[in-house]
Amino acid sequence: MATVTLENITKTFGETLAVDDVSLHVEDGEFVVLLGPSGCGKTTTLNMIAGLERATAGHISIGGERVEHVPPDKRDIAMVFQSIALYPHMSVYQNISFPLRMARTPKAEIDQRVRRVADLLRIGELLDRRPHQLSGGQRQRVALGRSVVRDPAVFLFDEPLSSLDAKLRVDMRVEVKKLHERLGATFVYVTHDQVEAMTMADRVAVMDLGILLQLGSPDDIYTRPANLMVAGFLGNPGMNFVTGRLTNGGGGLRFEGGNVAVDLSAAASSAAASGQAVTLGIRPESVEVGEGAADGATVHGNIFATEPVGSDLFLDVLFEDEASVDDGAHLFKVRARPDLKVRVGERIPLCLPHANLYLFDDAGHRIHP
Numbered sequence: 562m563a564t565v566t567l568e569n570i571t572k573t574f575g576e577t578l579a580v581d582d583v584s585l586h587v588e589d590g591e592f593v594v595l596l597g598p599s600g601c602g603k604t605t606t607l608n609m610i611a612g613l614e615r616a617t618a619g620h621i622s623i624g625g626e627r628v629e630h631v632p633p634d635k636r637d638i639a640m641v642f643q644s645i646a647l648y649p650h651m652s653v654y655q656n657i658s659f660p661l662r663m664a665r666t667p668k669a670e671i672d673q674r675v676r677r678v679a680d681l682l683r684i685g686e687l688l689d690r691r692p693h694q695l696s697g698g699q700r701q702r703v704a705l706g707r708s709v710v711r712d713p714a715v716f717l718f719d720e721p722l723s724s725l726d727a728k729l730r731v732d733m734r735v736e737v738k739k740l741h742e743r744l745g746a747t748f749v750y751v752t753h754d755q756v757e758a759m760t761m762a763d764r765v766a767v768m769d770l771g772i773l774l775q776l777g778s779p780d781d782i783y784t785r786p787a788n789l790m791v792a793g794f795l796g797n798p799g800m801n802f803v804t805g806r807l808t809n810g811g812g813g814l815r816f817e818g819g820n821v822a823v824d825l826s827a828a829a830s831s832a833a834a835s836g837q838a839v840t841l842g843i844r845p846e847s848v849e850v851g852e853g854a855a856d857g858a859t860v861h862g863n864i865f866a867t868e869p870v871g872s873d874l875f876l877d878v879l880f881e882d883e884a885s886v887d888d889g890a891h892l893f894k895v896r897a898r899p900d901l902k903v904r905v906g907e908r909i910p911l912c913l914p915h916a917n918l919y920l921f922d923d924a925g926h927r928i929h930p
């Protein structure tokens with residue numbers, strides 16, 4: 562059993578609180594991604610699981626056994642880093658077999674394991690080559706192979722794809738996911754790239770400022786973000802927000818703020834109270850260009866900029882009033898069809914479907930849906 566459990570883990574470096582009371586349980590065979598912006602504490606968390614850093618407070622268990630006092634090489638883990646440090650004077654075969662030779666594994670077993678791993682990673686043809694005769698992606702696969710060959714129960718990855726170019730990253734994403742399926746091992750993977758997290762993880766742990774903000778499936782954290790920080794961090798471009806206040810409207814509650822006025826659905830009205838300060842949120846792909854149907858609210862704004870990206874057309878729509886454009890608060894990103902014919906400066910109606918509206922309270926917690 563290779564579960565990984567963190568209980569109230571805290572890590573300080575002098576004055577810096579790098580990890581703040583994080584509790585997290587990774588199931589045996591699960592793929593959990595630690596996701597967050599630079600400096601949020603994800604590498605420190607991973608290093609504590611690996612035993613490369615010691616927690617200031619809290620407990621860490623691997624396979625149900627407390628490991629705070631177990632050195633890294635006795636933890637039955639493999640660590641895969643961003644930088645690919647292969648031995649340049651050794652062949653691919655020698656690189657992959659290196660950990661086994663160090664462990665004095667019998668030759669026949671080494672041979673069998675290296676060939677199995679080479680098969681898994683489709684590098685069987687490359688075993689006689691030296692690292693300088695490989696492409697970046699092949700080198701990364703060899704590095705993965707060297708970690709996998711010992712057959713540890715837990716794999717820890719620290720941004721292993723971030724040094725690769727965009728196309729290769731996409732290929733390797735699939736490769737890592739397949740590797741997880743074939744090995745059935747427990748994976749804990751650190752990245753700041755939300756696409757990596759969303760495409761590979763069983764569950765994503767979103768971190769910021771040393772705090773674990775939310776732990777959930779990719780669908781969970783995207784469609785039911787716990788708070789404003791998670792909602793804003795996920796999605797590219799991220800969720801649109803307007804701060805304002807709720808008032809009593811015609812049937813139910815009405816949101817007013819940032820030159821946007823929206824009658825809320827009965828469901829949203831029941832989650833909040835008149836007079837309450839809230840932030841209204843909606844994702845760019847949920848906003849529809851045009852007069853809305855009955856199950857949405859219509860607002861009007863001026864097109865401030867257009868960004869065609871081939872598959873989509875992104876519009877920056879401004880709800881103009883005395884506020885400046887700079888603060889971004891009254892600017893909505895809207896994902897439109899690429900063939901939509903609009904001009905900068907044009908005033909357009911937008912429909913905000915009730916089913917896609919989010920409400921957050923003044924502490925940032927999601928209160929609807």
Ligand code: ATP
Pocket residue numbers: 574577578579597598599600601602603604605606753
């Ligand atoms: P990145 O994606 O940039 O690697 P991260 O989310 O992995 O960031 P950490 O490397 O875990 O973040 O760092 C968390 C915080 O702890 C940061 O504020 C960092 O400056 C600080 N920190 C990390 N290691 C040390 C150290 N050895 N000494 C002092 N401060 C440190």
